[in-house]
Amino acid sequence: xxxxxxxxxxxxxxxxxxxxxxxxxxxxxxxxxxxxxxxxxxxxxxxxxxxxxxxxxxxxxxxxxxxxxxxxxxxxxxxxxxxxxxxxxxxxxxxxxxxxxxxxxxxxxxxxxxxxxxxxxxxxxxxxxxxxxxxxxxxxxxxxxxxxxxxxxxxxxxxxxxxxxxxxx
Amino acid sequence: xxxxxxxxxxxxxxxxxxxxxxxxxxxxxxxxxxxxxxxxxxxxxxxxxxxxxxxxxxxxxxxxxxxxxxxxxxxxxxxxxxxxxxxxxxxxxxxxxxxxxxxxxxxxxxxxxxxxxxxxxxxxxxxxxxxxxxxxxxxxxxxxxxxxxxxxxxxxxxxxxxxxxxxxxxxxxxxxxxxxxxxxxxxxxxxxxxxxxxxxxxxxxxxxxxxxxxxxxxxxxxxxxxxxxxxxxxxxxxxxxxxxxxxxxxxxxxxxxxxxxxxxxxxxxxxxxxxxxxxxxxxxxxxxxxxxxxxxxxxxxxxxxxxxxxxxxxxxxxxxxxxxxxxxxxxxxxxxxxxxxxxxxxxxxxxxxxxxxxxxxxxxxxxxxxxxxxxxxxxxxxxxxxxxxxxxxxxxxxxxxxxxxxxxxxxxxxxxx
Numbered sequence: 001x002x003x004x005x006x007x008x009x010x011x012x013x014x015x016x017x018x019x020x021x022x023x024x025x026x027x028x029x030x031x032x033x034x035x036x037x038x039x040x041x042x043x044x045x046x047x048x049x050x051x052x053x054x055x056x057x058x059x060x061x062x063x064x065x066x067x068x069x070x071x072x073x074x075x076x077x078x079x080x081x082x083x084x085x086x087x088x089x090x091x092x093x094x095x096x097x098x099x100x101x102x103x104x105x106x107x108x109x110x111x112x113x114x115x116x117x118x119x120x121x122x123x124x125x126x127x128x129x130x131x132x133x134x135x136x137x138x139x140x141x142x143x144x145x146x147x148x149x150x151x152x153x154x155x156x157x158x159x160x161x162x163x164x165x166x167x168x169x
Numbered sequence: 170x171x172x173x174x175x176x177x178x179x180x181x182x183x184x185x186x187x188x189x190x191x192x193x194x195x196x197x198x199x200x201x202x203x204x205x206x207x208x209x210x211x212x213x214x215x216x217x218x219x220x221x222x223x224x225x226x227x228x229x230x231x232x233x234x235x236x237x238x239x240x241x242x243x244x245x246x247x248x249x250x251x252x253x254x255x256x257x258x259x260x261x262x263x264x265x266x267x268x269x270x271x272x273x274x275x276x277x278x279x280x281x282x283x284x285x286x287x288x289x290x291x292x293x294x295x296x297x298x299x300x301x302x303x304x305x306x307x308x309x310x311x312x313x314x315x316x317x318x319x320x321x322x323x324x325x326x327x328x329x330x331x332x333x334x335x336x337x338x339x340x341x342x343x344x345x346x347x348x349x350x351x352x353x354x355x356x357x358x359x360x361x362x363x364x365x366x367x368x369x370x371x372x373x374x375x376x377x378x379x380x381x382x383x384x385x386x387x388x389x390x391x392x393x394x395x396x397x398x399x400x401x402x403x404x405x406x407x408x409x410x411x412x413x414x415x416x417x418x419x420x421x422x423x424x425x426x427x428x429x430x431x432x433x434x435x436x437x438x439x440x441x442x443x444x445x446x447x448x449x450x451x452x453x454x455x456x457x458x459x460x461x462x463x464x465x466x467x468x469x470x471x472x473x474x475x476x477x478x479x480x481x482x483x484x485x486x487x488x489x490x491x492x493x494x495x496x497x498x499x500x501x502x503x504x505x506x507x508x509x510x511x512x513x514x515x516x517x518x519x520x521x522x523x524x525x526x527x528x529x530x531x532x533x534x535x536x537x538x539x540x541x542x543x544x545x546x547x548x549x550x551x552x553x554x555x556x557x558x559x560x561x562x563x564x565x566x567x568x569x570x571x572x573x574x575x576x577x578x579x580x581x582x583x584x585x586x
Contacts (some may be wrong), residue, residue, distance in 0.1 A: 013527060016526065017523075017581055048553065049539050049553050050522075071552050072522075073521075132526075
């Protein structure tokens with residue numbers, strides 16, 4: 001029973017609504033599309049209507065900057081805002097690697113936070129304890145995966161039901 | 170058990186005692202269930218009827234010659250008569266069981282839609298649930314017919330004037346929601362039926378939200394077809410009703426083909442069973458239909474007038490309390506008297522999903538999102554809303570809990586109480 005599981009592993013709203021998350025929701029970083037974008041992509045969550053548009057400036061294999069737009073709940077929007085900061089300056093390989101780790105963290109509440117240094121993004125670790133909100137956290141990262149795949153000419157194999165597409169690039 | 174339908178107030182405590190789920194806790198708090206527009210909880214009598222059907226009389230109906238088949242057939246057909254009486258139908262043959270409102274509306278779109286030609290107009294409203302929009306969109310793709318919409322007036326209601334602007338000589342079908350699952354507003358169905366009749370159009374009503382909350386009489390409404398679902402009125406999931414005027418149903422082609430719906434079958438062709446069986450292909454959801462009978466008994470015993478009065482009073486109280494919260498926007502008619510049992514709202518700049526998650530931690534169940542009405546969300550200019558919806562077992566203290574929960578959500582997002 002769900003109640004037994006909860007007794008062993010209490011879930012608190014504070015796990016979800018960390019200060020860092022609320023701060024990014026209220027004061028989003030890198031909001032708006034970048035003029036120097038080399039690839040743009042968007043995605044939405046059909047079950048709730050959250051949407052993210054992402055523009056990424058990539059030069060010589062490095063993510064120089066990201067901008068995002070869209071609307072949705074605090075988790076979807078703060079996840080995007082934190083992502084734009086954390087990805088800036090990374091190589092394409094490093095960005096993809098980071099995206100993989102964050103998505104593992106968002107979906108697995110037993111994820112080992114000591115294994116990888118995710119910086120501020122660790123604030124999103126509580127999302128995994130709220131199954132109905134996991135997709136909110138994932139949205140921006142699925143859009144990022146789509147944009148990076150387009151930049152490197154690869155195809156992505158995503159079995160989540162979050163539709164994403166490249167809008168220019 | 171409770172007050173008869175003579176206008177005396179509902180004994181909510183006595184009603185609540187008959188719903189076992191209302192005794193449970195969620196995250197350490199008593200369950201406050203305010204998601205009744207999505208589905209309602211079930212009284213013990215419905216649960217008992219379901220198990221007793223399977224324990225004592227389970228059989229396939231209509232063709233069997235043995236005792237169980239006979240008993241099951243009688244139980245199933247008795248509920249058809251109960252439904253006919255519940256909505257003021259003249260004849261039980263006018264009552265078709267489906268899976269849900271959506272299937273009832275798809276049946277009509279498929280069969281009536283086949284008769285449409287390019288340029289014919291189907292009139293819906295700006296407030297349709299996707300279930301009364303998407304089936305008609307499919308019809309327009311197949312036939313070249315076009316959709317027209319009755320817009321909301323300045324008070325976010327469907328009224329006679331906005332209806333008049335959409336209905337004209339090209340109108341073949343008018344299919345409208347009786348009570349909006351977002352706005353809570355009730356459309357003037359009788360007047361719009363009259364308009365539809367005057368141009369020779371077929372009049373269909375989606376009563377999924379209204380049938381649970383207000384007395385329905387198909388003759389008084391003057392409609393041709395009416396659709397609703399058992400699960401939104403204390404019954405089990407998986408049972409829908411399509412009511413249609415007998416002469417019209419008789420004239421429609423079947424929707425699904427198979428067993429039960431035929432009379433004589435040869436290799437080349439078939440003739441159809443009499444109404445309503447022509448529209449009930451295959452083994453129906455017998456057990457859940459039988460249990461729906463217990464739900465109708467429950468509603469009749471309390472009385473639909475009493476339920477309507479209770480829901481209206483509670484909605485009025487909730488609108489009054491919620492309106493006093495700073496930063497709270499309520500959608501729908503400004504006067505609480507113009508709505509029933511449904512309140513969609515947004516609070517501060519907190520997204521409705523965050524509101525729903527925070528309320529849930531306090532044991533309060535509300536809906537958040539687009540409520541299967543994305544075009545209406547666009548008309549209202551919001552991506553999503555939270556929604557509280559009430560039924561006969563809800564009480565004022567639960568509205569108070571909702572208000573407290575919202576204040577807590579506000580605090581978490583940095584607003585002072």
